Amino acid sequence: MEGYCPVVVRHFVPNLTIGAPVIQSLRKHTTAYLDCHLMVTNPLDYVEPLGKAGASGFTFHVEVSKENWQELVQQIKSKGMRPGVSLKPGTPIEEVFPLIEGENPVEMVLVMTVEPGFGGQKFMPETMEKVRVLRKKYPTLDIEVDGGLGPSTIDVAAAAGANCIVAGSSVFGASEPAQVISLLRKKVEEAQQNS
Structure with a gap:
């Protein structure tokens, strides 16, 4: 996505x-x-303050929003933001299905490929099964992956069906960040063309 800038707000992590x-x-x-x-x-x-501040997308965790996700999605949209839902590696993928299929659905699912908390963690390849399930069930859904993504893991994520990539350490720790970003984008585009 051109001009895409992820911003993470953490509170249930330290x-x-x-x-x-x-x-x-x-x-x-x-x-x-x-x-x-x-x-x-x-x-x-956080919906109102982030909406007023100019946030484009607002992704919340399914683990803390089971009781009020419909209200949350409605509020996010009312503030002009795009709603997304995220899930941790241990959360079953089926927990996000109602949020995708609901009357007022989320527009993106973020599959965490590491445990939330700290940057630089090792990519968990077993999380790609969730991405594959989502891509098969929802062919046009934006599926984002976050955690341990870089040149050595992008192929498996893109092949599984991820079309939005969050990369921190692999970009900011690179001697040539622009080259890493170009490589990640190219691999996702190639996978999409081949699917």
């Missing part, structure tokens, strides 16, 4: 939070898609 003030500052300098992945126990509290 890291510091990046919130609405950072989004607002970024928005002043870019028209990029600012994808906010909220690892928080109370995502509804």
Whole structure:
């Protein structure tokens, strides 16, 4: 996705939070898609501030939103953001089906390919089965993967059906970040053309 910039807000993990003030500052300098992945126990509290700040996408975790996801999706859309749902590696993929098939569905599913918490973790290839299931069941759905993605893991993620890639350490730790980004994009585009 051209001009795509993921922003992670963490709260049910022990890291510091990046919130609405950072989004607002970024928005002043870019028209990029600012994808906010909220690892928080109370995502509804963040919808209004992130919407006002200029967030483009709002991805919440299914593990903390089972009781109010319909209201959450409606609120996200009402603030002009694109709703997405994420799940941790141990969460069964079937838990997101109602959110995709509902009357007011999410528009993207983020499959975590590491346990939420810290960057630089090793990619968990077993999570690709979830991506394959989603791609088969929902051929036009945006499927994002996050965790341990880089030149050595992109082929398996793209072949499984992921079309949105979040890469942190592999990009920011590279001597030539632009080359890594180009490679990741190329591999996803090739996989999509071959499917």
